[in-house]
Amino acid sequence: MSADGINLLKSKTFDKSKWMQLPRDVVIGHDVIEQLPAICEDLSLGTSALIITGKQTRDVAGDRARRYLADEYDVTVVSTETISLDTITAIEEAARDTDFLIGVGGGRVIDTAKIASFNIDRQFISVPTAASHDGIASSRASVPTVDGNISMSAHPPIAVVADTGIIAQAPHRLLAAGCADVISNYTAILDWELSHRLTGEPLSEYALTLSRMTAEILVKDAGLIRPQSEEGAWIATKALVSSGVAMSIAGSSRPASGGEHKFSHALDRLAPGKGLHGEKCGIGAIITMYLHGGDWREMRRSLKKIGAPTTPAEIGVGDETAVEALLAARQIRPERFTILDTGLTRTSATKLVKMLYQE
Ligand SMILES: NC(=O)C1=CN([C@@H]2O[C@H](COP(=O)(O)OP(=O)(O)OC[C@H]3O[C@@H](n4cnc5c(N)ncnc54)[C@H](OP(=O)(O)O)[C@@H]3O)[C@@H](O)[C@H]2O)C=CC1
Numbered sequence: 199m200s201a202d203g204i205n206l207l208k209s210k211t212f213d214k215s216k217w218m219q220l221p222r223d224v225v226i227g228h229d230v231i232e233q234l235p236a237i238c239e240d241l242s243l244g245t246s247a248l249i250i251t252g253k254q255t256r257d258v259a260g261d262r263a264r265r266y267l268a269d270e271y272d273v274t275v276v277s278t279e280t281i282s283l284d285t286i287t288a289i290e291e292a293a294r295d296t297d298f299l300i301g302v303g304g305g306r307v308i309d310t311a312k313i314a315s316f317n318i319d320r321q322f323i324s325v326p327t328a329a330s331h332d333g334i335a336s337s338r339a340s341v342p343t344v345d346g347n348i349s350m351s352a353h354p355p356i357a358v359v360a361d362t363g364i365i366a367q368a369p370h371r372l373l374a375a376g377c378a379d380v381i382s383n384y385t386a387i388l389d390w391e392l393s394h395r396l397t398g399e400p401l402s403e404y405a406l407t408l409s410r411m412t413a414e415i416l417v418k419d420a421g422l423i424r425p426q427s428e429e430g431a432w433i434a435t436k437a438l439v440s441s442g443v444a445m446s447i448a449g450s451s452r453p454a455s456g457g458e459h460k461f462s463h464a465l466d467r468l469a470p471g472k473g474l475h476g477e478k479c480g481i482g483a484i485i486t487m488y489l490h491g492g493d494w495r496e497m498r499r500s501l502k503k504i505g506a507p508t509t510p511a512e513i514g515v516g517d518e519t520a521v522e523a524l525l526a527a528r529q530i531r532p533e534r535f536t537i538l539d540t541g542l543t544r545t546s547a548t549k550l551v552k553m554l555y556q557e
């Protein structure tokens with residue numbers, strides 16, 4: 199891990215990463231964003247809030263959140279376009295005089311709010327505008343470093359306010375990416391079990407079972423994940439919260455992040471801006487499922503059914519880059535043993551990419 203990564207989350211006098219921290223209120227449903235003032239009051243969070251939102255999500259929900267809170271709270275809104283050390287530091291500065299933070303947006307915005315609030319010891323509320331990733335309710339944060347994104351312990355939101363009316367209106371691609379993030383739990387678990395057997399890495403049966411069950415339910419309901427369907431948004435959001443809880447139980451992202459996530463993180467570096475997080479995880483999971491001897495065709499069918507991409511080409515990534523990402527994946531968080539550590543070579547990676555992504 200780079201020095202940047204280590205320093206990004208400010209040191210604490212005690213190690214909260216050893217605690218099992220969970221959100222207190224999880225509110226999912228139509229127009230629940232209107233309940234923000236009541237939720238803040240219920241949690242006794244104080245009188246001033248900083249809303250962190252994105253360029254597009256400000257129009258979608260950020261300004262709406264401000265309007266609902268403005269009568270009772272002193273509210274400031276800031277928009278961020280990237281997640282970086284500089285933006286996080288700027289948010290921390292902007293938030294010093296406020297009592298709590300609210301992240302209104304996609305995964306980048308929510309992680310920014312999560313890290314900044316953790317560093318300055320404030321609570322934060324997660325208001326996802328898309329069901330695109332399972333960091334909505336998790337205590338994990340994915341943070342940028344000079345070596346690419348690194349996953350770290352932070353803290354979970356004190357509340358999750360997921361308005362299915364807003365989430366259903368987001369581009370379907372975002373919903374499909376979130377579902378792919380959850381479907382990739384299947385291979386993350388296989389990697390964890392393999393590591394347990396080979397290296398003796400401790401396993402949490404509760405976290406593992408919850409993670410697997412979450413993926414199973416989502417695959418069973420895949421037919422309901424349709425564009426602009428509020429039912430689909432509701433199913434996906436519950437799955438993402440549940441996956442985040444599995445991570446909190448494990449005290450790490452292990453139940454939801456294995457070799458397929460390493461592949462995704464390698465692509466973050468090798469092909470910046472190509473594909474969404476969950477899309478890259480789903481594409482990687484097809485290969486790792488094959489390597490585990492599992493039903494990779496079934497995994498591909500599930501991904502296709504929800505409308506997620508199943509080949510690097512669909513996200514604008516060439517086969518050569520996919521091969522490089524498979525090989526580079528092993529260097530990402532090397533202490534996390536996965537199927538990619540069991541003898542993959544350039545020749546076999548090239549063969550796999552050709553065979554599994556072109557059939
Ligand atoms: N902490 C954790 O455990 C996890 C963290 N992550 C992290 O989350 C990030 C990925 O999240 P993801 O959501 O895929 O990517 P982004 O947050 O980058 O969002 C993708 C795009 O979707 C837009 N958007 C979001 N909601 C809507 C909406 N309702 N209508 C229109 N546009 C919308 C965003 O707009 P805008 O420009 O306004 O932002 C942005 O341009 C990565 O940084 C990843 O590392 C992923 C998984 C788990």
Ligand SMILES: O=C(CO)COP(=O)(O)O
Pocket residue numbers: 332338339340348349350379451454455459460
């Ligand atoms: O994306 C995640 C789980 O879906 C978090 O995983 P990482 O720890 O690999 O960032």
Ligand SMILES: [Zn+2]
Pocket residue numbers: 331332379454455459475476479
């Ligand atoms: Zn993920």
